[in-house]
Every structure is written in structure tokens, then in C-alpha cells.
Amino acid sequence: ACSDEAEPAPGSDKVTYVTAFGAVGRDAFAWVAREKGYFAAAKLDVTIQLGAATSENLRVLAAGQAQFIHNDLVGSWILAGKGEYTDIRAIAASHQQTLVSIVALEGGSVKTAKDLEGRKVGAATGSVNQLLFPAYAKRVGIDASKVLWVNTQPANLPTLLASGQVDALSTFLIGAKGIEKAAGGRKTVVLPYGDQLKDLFGNGLITTAAIARDKPDLARRFRDAMLKALEYTIDHPEEAAQILKKAQPAADVTAAVGEITLMTPYVRATGIPIGSLDQARVARAITTLEEGGLIKPGLKPEAVVDFGLVPK
Amino acid sequence: MKSFALPVAGAVVAIAVWWAATAVLGVRPFFLPSPPDIVAAFLAQPGYLLREAWATLTATVIGFLVAAVGGVLLAVVLTLAQSVSRATLPLLVALNSVPKVALAPLLVLWLGFGAAPKVVLVVLICFFPVVVASAAGLGSTPAELGELGRSLSASRWQQYAKIRLPWALPQVFVGLKIAISLAVIGAVVAEINQPNHGLGAVVVLSGMSFDTPLAFAAIALLALLSVGLFYAVAGLERLLLPWAKAITG
């Protein structure tokens, strides 16, 4: 994964890019961009590294070990709003709405959001899923404090639910297929936070403030290559999954196709270009976070997004 | 008196270097907080931190004791019968090689959310050093003492109880000293995986909320805990084995 197979054009800019989380369907477009020659065409020599999690990726970016990352925008902005990592700039949104959801098994005790009070809900430790939950609970009218959180590692979540250790999970909805596999084919009930918290974005491409300021052309070339690949990916889920599998043999084609299919409606929203980051929506998203008590008031949209670099 | 001066001096120098580094290089606190930041974080909620430290300590100590006793017993079995050792040691090595991080979630699955998975992880992580060191110790009885036992028609059990095990104790303690450090790590790995209690949970949760000084306060407590436990084991060794020091030089 470290070196490009497609020969980079001479004089290309060397950059390092970090995926959101390992090598699964949602991140397949990076390898598609490479395989399809989009990077080479944009005179980019991109090294793709596998990301660990929201905060780890931000740290890597801040430490200068990478120039671009794919990250959860809500989580990133919460951290920016707390005064950490203030020198990051989003340049595109890959998912127009947050993918965070409540997932339960059909036939279980959780059928609607109302059923969550008094239940055990598993989530990745300290993840944005938990942070956002009070805001979600308020909208659906339940008492957030009556939910029993079980902290665990992301990889462990499907097993927890499948084995009945928890009644529901808070996770990305695109993981639902994997959860069904873990549960031996039982169907899932998916309750997206996005149904209630409509202004929150999902993942996005982020770079440093310095690059956004000093090398806007580099950022644009990278953004365009990636968005082109993202579009190609949702149009050709099977092929994208194969490309992913070729670069990362540990990836699973079926699971990747499932993720890509599930995320498609979140990538392509009517009336706006892929990757769009609308300033007014960003402002509303920040307001949502402020109202949820997740950040202190005062975070400006320009402080987390470079609107000069977002797709128009 | 003097025996405390040097370790304290070492710690003071280390902290001073660290402090100087953060001050001179102007490191941001969330990368590496300076000592006063950490002290402040501790003083902000000492009760909470000490309570979590206690949780980590108990799991560590219980798991360590189980592993110590079990490890020595297994070493006895392994040295008793070469064939058992031949057949099972590779399996033991293979099992030990499974990264404990990967095991932690499974333990939660099997044992639930209480203290059990933590204790089990501690046992698993510190079992192997005790077994390897004890087996080496039990196999190192000088030929003349081995012959002494045999010449007295000592039973297997007596040979171990009266000769081999006492002789092996200094080496058992090598295993125990390595194990006690691992035990703390094991408890923390379990807590990181399933952060409801303990200093590992504090590290994770404060990391999530980007309270790096609090995370480092927890890490500092962990270090203190480790050092304390290590020296407790070393002290026990001194107490039990004065003869071992006396016959070396």
C-alpha cells in the first residue's frame, strides 16, 4: 500500500494520505483514484496509509506525517471547537450526512429509538457516536441518561450485538451488512442519527491550514482526483471493491460492495455537487454541536473549512 | 536513608529533563504536557484518580498472584515430565504469541463486563515469563544436590519441595519481576479495551476528550504503581532469599 503501482508522472508532488479507518468500502475511492490514474493525471504521487481513528488521524496530520486525511468531520470539528487541532481545514465532504446510527437486530428489544431507555448500547470508546447521542435523544424525546453505554473497540461491536451482550450499537450505518453477517444473517434495524440531526456531515477530506493557504493548487488537484474517484466508486461498487481487494488483500469484496451501496445516497445528494460543503450548513452543524454542549460557542465555519477550496 | 536518595535523585533528574524539554522546545500540552500540568490535573480530582488506581491495582495483584502460583505449578509439571514439556510447550508458546490486545475483546465476550476479563488478561500476560523462568530455575539444580535428593529416596514431591524449588526461587523471582510489570500492562490493556474502570480507562477517556494532562496524570500513577509493585516483589525476594545473595559475589 505504500508505493504507487501506477507510475507517477515525473515532477509529481509527493503527498501522504491517510484513510479514515483501515481499508474498507468507504475508503475504497483512494485506491480507485490511484488505479484509474487520477492521481497521476493530477501530477500527484500519493502514498496511501491506513488510518486508525479520528483523533489519531488528526494527530498524524498535525505532526506533519501526512498532508491529507479522510476523517469524520463532526468528530474533527468537535476537537477543533475544544481548541485542539485548530489548524485543520476541510476541503470536501464525502458524506453529506452523518452515517452515525443506532443499529439493532430485528426481533430484538430495540425497534425504535423510544426503546433505548434502560438498554445497553455498545459504542467505540469515547466515539463521536456517544458524544452526539444526547442531541439525538433530545430530538426523539428520550432521556439520554437512561441509556447504558458499553465502551469497546470498533472491531468488537458486531460480536457484542450478535452475542446478545448489548441490545443495540451506535455505529456507522454502513457497517450494518457486516453486523448481519456476524449475526448469522439476521436483519438489522437501522436508526440513523441523520434523520434527526440533518445538518451534520459524515466523512470529509481534511488538510492543514498551511497547505490550504500556501498550496491551494495542490489541495485542489488532490480534491478533484479524489472526488472523481468517489463518483466512480459509487457508480461501480463491484469494480471499486475489486480494486480495493487488489491493493489490500485483507479486504472483503462483499463487505466493501455492501458499504459502498449503503453509503451511496449519502454521497450523492440532489442539487449539489459531490463533495459539497455549504457554508450555511456548516454553520448550522456547528450550532448543533454547540447546542449539544459538545463545543463552546464561537467556532467559526472558516476556522474548520476552507471555503475557497470546497467544490463548487 | 541512603537507599532512597539515589532512586529519588534519578526520578528528579528525569523529571527535570522532561520539564526542560517541554519548556525549551515549547511542546504543546496535548502532545506532551509539562510536569506542573500533570500535577495540576492530578490535584483537580485526586479522589477519582486514586479510586481508579485502586481498581487497576486490585485486578493486577489478583491476576499476578494467580499467574505466579499457576506458573510455578506448570513449570513443575513441565520439568517433571520431559514428554509433557515436549508436547505442550510449543502450544504454550503459540498461545502466548496471540497478542493480548486481540484477546481482550474476546474475553469481554466470554466473561462479561466485570473485573473477570481484566484479571484473566493479567493472568494470561504474566503467565509465560513465570513459567519460562521457573522451569529454567527448576532445571538448574546442581548435579550434586539432585543426587543428594535421589540418594535419600526422596519422592518427586519432596525433591521439589525441599531441594529443587528452593534452589529455583531466585530464578522464579526473575520471572515474577518481569511478570509484575506485564501484569500492570495487562490490566491496562483490558481497561483500554473496556474502559469502565481503572487507570487505563482514564487514559482512554481523557484521550478522547483531549485532556492530555489528565491522561498523563493517569500514566504517571500507572508508572508509580508499577514501580511500587516491582519493588514489592524485589523486597519480598530480599526477605526470602538472603542466602542467594550470600553465596554470590
Add this chain to the structure above:
Amino acid sequence: MKSFALPVAGAVVAIAVWWAATAVLGVRPFFLPSPPDIVAAFLAQPGYLLREAWATLTATVIGFLVAAVGGVLLAVVLTLAQSVSRATLPLLVALNSVPKVALAPLLVLWLGFGAAPKVVLVVLICFFPVVVASAAGLGSTPAELGELGRSLSASRWQQYAKIRLPWALPQVFVGLKIAISLAVIGAVVAEINQPNHGLGAVVVLSGMSFDTPLAFAAIALLALLSVGLFYAVAGLERLLLPWAKAITG
């Protein structure tokens, strides 16, 4: 011949029990794949798995060698000067107690995405057992051999080179045998944290794709690797220290 029969038998029995358990209890492959599932996962892409195993192996071996040499040298320094030992051992224990999981991300920050953080993590994880065991070994020279060295006016260096270190070797190997297992774990922890290469990466990535048989194929290779390395160290011990076996009984 016979020396291979027993370990193989042990492995066969273990695999049979496992197989029977998955078959009888009807465990789903997602939770615990049966041996044929795992073999199939391996055979689906043997080249890939072996390449990743090689990456893990090289990092493990390099880190282990660095830690082995460095650990023995540090043990020499610690036993040479009691005051150095007093002042620095607590720090060493404290540093060792920092969970390596928590360290892995920091190493990536400092050292980038290459093999360096992995090797460093391996060194950090297996340094301590080597130091503790070697220091114990170097301190266990029988009084009469210590006096022999002194009576010959041997320099410090000569006492170590000719007497103390050879005498300590059996105990150094206890440290090395513990360390080699930890070394593999260290490499895997680094790979889990930063899953670009190695069997640890395969475990993480296949886990994300819910491909449990592939994860177990990687874990099985890891176990093989560990066992192979452990017995390589044990074999080296046999080769170098026939006298140690001869004077015990």
C-alpha cells in the same frame, strides 16, 4: 525423529479438540472458524500472507537483536555500578510500565509510517525481560568464581568477559526466550496500530471486513512464527551451553 513426534502430537490433539468443538457446538465461522476454514483462507492467498509474515518476521528479528544486545549491555552496566542501578532501575521499571498500545501511536508521530516505529516498539517491549534476567544472571556468579577473578587481578571487563557473562548465559537465555515471544507481540501491536504491513495488519483489516477465517489464518501464522522463533532461541541455547545442562541434574 522422536524429538519432533511429541510436539507434533500435541499440536494435532489441540487442533482436533478445536475442530471437534466448532463442529459439535456448531460455532459460526464468524466467531470461531474451524481449522479447514482457516486453511482455506490461507490457501486463497498464500503469497499475500507469506509476504506479510515476512514483514512481521524481519521487524521482530531486528528489534529482538537490538534489544538482546542492548539489554545485556545495560544489565552489565547495572550490575557494574550499584549506584547506577539504584538511580535508574526505577525509571526503567516506570518506562516499561507504559502500555505499549498507548505508545504505538506516538511512535508513528515521531518516526513516520515506515518500519522504524515497529522495530522501536519491538525493542521497547522486549528490552526489560532481557535486562532483568541478565542482571540476575550477572549477579549470580558463585562467590568462589568471583574470588577467582579478583585473585587474578582481572579487570572489570575481563571479569565480565571471562567469568560473569559466561556464567550468566543460561539466565540471559531465560530473558531472551521471554523476549522473543514479546517481540512478536510488539510487532503485532505496532501493526495493529498502523496496519499497512504485517500479519497484525491482516488481523485488523480482515476483522474490519468481518473475514474471521482470514484473521485466524494470520493469527495461526503468527503462532507458527512465534513458535519457530522461540525454538530457534532455545536451539541456540542448546548449541552454546552444553555445559549448563551437564552440571545440573
Add this chain to the structure above:
Amino acid sequence: MIGLSGVSRRFGAVEALAGIDLEVGESEFLAVIGRSGCGKSTLLRIIAGLLEPSAGTVVVDGRPVRRPRRDVALVFQRPALLPWRTVLGNVLLPVEILGLPSASSRKHALELLDSAGLGDVHGRLPHELSGGMQQRVALCRALVQRPRVLLMDEPFSALDALTRAELADRLQELHMGLRATTVFVTHSIQEAVLLADRVAVLTPRPGRIRKILDVDIPRPRSFGHNAHLIEVSRCVAELHDLLL
């Protein structure tokens, strides 16, 4: 009591003992002498059941020896004390292992230590003792079990002439009291003559029995006063020549 026939022992290429035939009667005191490295210790270890002969058979009390017997005690050439036990603790080791009555054995042990001149050091650890003191502790440890067969490998080698004489006296008394069958390896011809009913002389490499000499000197014997001077001299001289 002890019977060896055709006993040989090889260590790899080294032939340590070859074709040893030997009978030791009930309550007999047999001394064994021979050049250094001729196989004396090997012989004792074979009789004790610690070492298998390469060929030949060993019988003690009418039964073939396959493993050590509880009624046989061995004093090793080196003291082989447990460094973590006190002097008394070391002497009591056989008592614990053989399950002898503890109160009376303790008294017995203290008496033995006393008569070996170690009464006041019974609480010390072995490393605090001189070489000769350690050797005496090992001797007491063997005697405490009141064995029927007593095998001793140069038990007085680290002792000065006087202590040796005192202990030899004491050993004679004990022997007469215990009536233990005794095989006593020594490198001192005088000692052999002083103590033994018969003296077996081994040849060097491989050890074979060159001759077994009867010592017909009335007991109790002693060197202190020059009693039995002529018989002793004759025996010593003969043994001296046999060793060559």
C-alpha cells in the same frame, strides 16, 4: 550385605571401572583406596544406586539395586549442603524426607553435631562455615538416618589430623554401635588401616580390584599412643606398595 559381580562403568570413551567383583559382609567395614581418578567415587555411586553400571550386577541385602535405598546413606565427596538451610536444618533433611520421628531425631542430630565439634554453629548457614566444618555437617547428615549401609566418599579429606583422629574414633564407636555395613573411600592409607576390617585397593584407569587386604588388628585401634605400631606399619607399607 553388598555384592558386586562383574561391574563395569564407562563414561563415553573413558572406562572408569572394569570387572569389579566385591562382597561386603553384614556390619563389615571396608575401606577402598586407589589413585585419584581410578573410579572410587563411581563405585560408591553405583552401590548407592545413583549410577547404573554399564555391565554387571549390584546386590544390596539380597536385592538387586535399581534405585537408591532408604537404608543406605551416602556421604558425598563434596559436602552438597543446601545453602538456604542452617547447619541443623541440613542435618535434619534426611529426617524430613525419610519421615523419621522428629523430636528424637532432632536430639540425635544435635548430639551428632556436638560430637563433630559443631554444637555451637548449628544455627549458621553453610556459607559461613569453613571447608572442614561443611564436610563434618555432611557426615552428620548421613549418620542421622542410622543407615544399615553407610557409604562414605573421603569424608575426612578436608579435616586436620586431629579432628580426623577424633572423628575416626567416634566413627569406630558408632560403627560398633550401629553395626552398619560401611564402605569407606579414603586417600589416606593410615586411615584405611585404622578403621577398616578389610581394605580394597583399586588399580588406576580402569579401576579394577588389585587386592583386598585383611587388617587383623584388634579394636579399638588408634594412632594417638603408638599402639599396634608394627602391624599398622606392615599394613601401611603393603598398601603403599600396592598403590604403585
Add this chain to the structure above:
Amino acid sequence: MIGLSGVSRRFGAVEALAGIDLEVGESEFLAVIGRSGCGKSTLLRIIAGLLEPSAGTVVVDGRPVRRPRRDVALVFQRPALLPWRTVLGNVLLPVEILGLPSASSRKHALELLDSAGLGDVHGRLPHELSGGMQQRVALCRALVQRPRVLLMDEPFSALDALTRAELADRLQELHMGLRATTVFVTHSIQEAVLLADRVAVLTPRPGRIRKILDVDIPRPRSFGHNAHLIEVSRCVAELHDLLL
């Protein structure tokens, strides 16, 4: 060459040596005898610079002893061989440590081993040797460095009478050749008389010098043929009484 004045040594509550005054002249051969545990080994280790006296001063070759000297060799009471080195390797240890010329020392070592009857075992490891053979290796190891001062702690204790006599002969020759100042601890009065210019007798606990006896018997001495029988007997008898 060696001078001790007012030397005492305590081990905790135990007084091992008390007020030792002793002069050993250049090339003199001094034997030390005394009861087991009287402090003979302690005395040697103090002269060797391995142990500090609790009081008093030790001078060797005009300079106070603070640490071991390179021209002093010590034969320990126990062989103290390195188990991983062959016999020859053990004998060559001082050569390596003291940086003596290696080719000639190797030859010297092999000669010494030969004359100690170990010529054919120089490639074996210590655990393959008998007790007496190990002791002879330790002796060769001390002689290989051609020391100016030779301190020996019961070097013949594990040897049979004949080997002992041979080695004693050889040691006399060596002594006459090397002219090393020698302090020789023994528990054999005969041996002391055979070898020594003077014999120091220590009292038991604490060790003090009871008497230093001059042995005025012409050299080379030997017991084999009953030469010097009367002088030897007189000395032996006197020493015997002194030990009491």
C-alpha cells in the same frame, strides 16, 4: 616478602583470627596447620588481598596489600573451575587475564598438566573429572602464572597418598626452581614437615599463632624411603602435640 602485624578478622560475632604477627621471608616455604575452622583459609585470603582484615596490616613485597596482586597466586580450598572451559582452558585462564605470552604459556600449561598426571584429559570439561583431578587442575592453574608468591589452601586434600607424594616432590622441585615465597595450608602434619622450612601452628577459634616451628631437615626430603625418619618423627610428634 610477606609481613602481617596485628591482623584480626571477625565475621559478625565470630572472631576468626586474632592478633596474627607473621613474617615470611623471600623464597621461604611456610606451612600453616591448625584445627578445622581455626582461620587458615581466612588468613590466606587476607594475604591474597581478597578479604580485608578487621584490624592490623598486611605487607607483601614492601607494600601494603589493598587488593590482589598480579604476582601472587592462590590455590583455593575448592577447585573453583569454570564449568564451560576445558581443563586446558581453565589452566590458561590466568594466562589470558594477565596477558602472559600465549604460545610459551600453552606449552608450560601442558607440561604442568602432564606432570600432574592430567596430560591426557586436557580437552575434557571439569564435570567429567574426579574430585582429585579437579584439584590438580586448580593447582596447575596457579602454577602456570609463575607467581612470586604462592598461596595454597589444602591443595592435596582430595589426593591419594601416592599422587600426593608425587606432587609434593614436584612442588619441591618447582619451589626450588621458581623460588616463590610459599604459604601452604595443610591438614597433614607429615606434609607440612616434608615440604616446609617453617610450620606455623594456629590455635582454634580465634586463630592465633601458637608456635612457629623450624624444620631443619635437609632437602630434598621424602617419605618414600625412610630417610630422615628421626627428625621427621620428632617434628611430627611436636606438631601433633601443638595442635591439641
